Amino acid sequence: xxxxxxxxxxxxxxxxxxxxxxxxxxxxxxxxxxxxxxxxxxxxxxxxxxxxxxxxxxxxxxxxxxxxxxxxxxxxxxxxxxxxxxxxxxxxxxxxxxxxxxxxxxxx
Numbered sequence: 340x341x342x343x344x345x346x347x348x349x350x351x352x353x354x355x356x357x358x359x360x361x362x363x364x365x366x367x368x369x370x371x372x373x374x375x376x377x378x379x380x381x382x383x384x385x386x387x388x389x390x391x392x393x394x395x396x397x398x399x400x401x402x403x404x405x406x407x408x409x410x411x412x413x414x415x416x417x418x419x420x421x422x423x424x425x426x427x428x429x430x431x432x433x434x435x436x437x438x439x440x441x442x443x444x445x446x447x
Contacts, residue, residue: 342390343387343388343390343391344387345387346383346384346386346387346390347383347384347387347388349383350380350381350382350383350384350385350386350387351380351384352380353376353377353379353380353383354376354377354380354381354384355380356376356380357373357374357375357376357377357378357379357380358373358377359373360372360373360376361373361374361377365434365435365436366433366434367423367426367433367434367435368423368433371416371419371420371423374416374419375412375416378408378412381408382405382408382409385401385404385405385408386401386402386405388401389401389402
């Protein structure tokens with residue numbers, strides 16, 4: 340088994356673990372963590388994809404995409420966490436089910 344194959348399979352597994360967490364959990368902070376885990380899986384898969392040349396020289400484009408993706412992921416996480424704080428301040432809830440049920444009861 341080559342190193343690139345191992346990294347790509349590991350990236351896919353990490354992505355599916357994050358996707359499972361995103362689907363199963365209703366708590367907003369757990370969903371944010373799951374999205375970050377999914378991003379880590381995608382980054383690992385892109386790094387494995389960069390090592391596909393037979394002469395051993397990796398492709399620099401996926402590496403640049405991963406670096407850009409890390410910057411975007413950090414800023415998006417900060418924005419989402421600020422929204423979670425605002426939602427918690429406005430509703431006092433951090434679960435989707437409770438927020439959705441309270442919103443349905445408030446409307447006539």
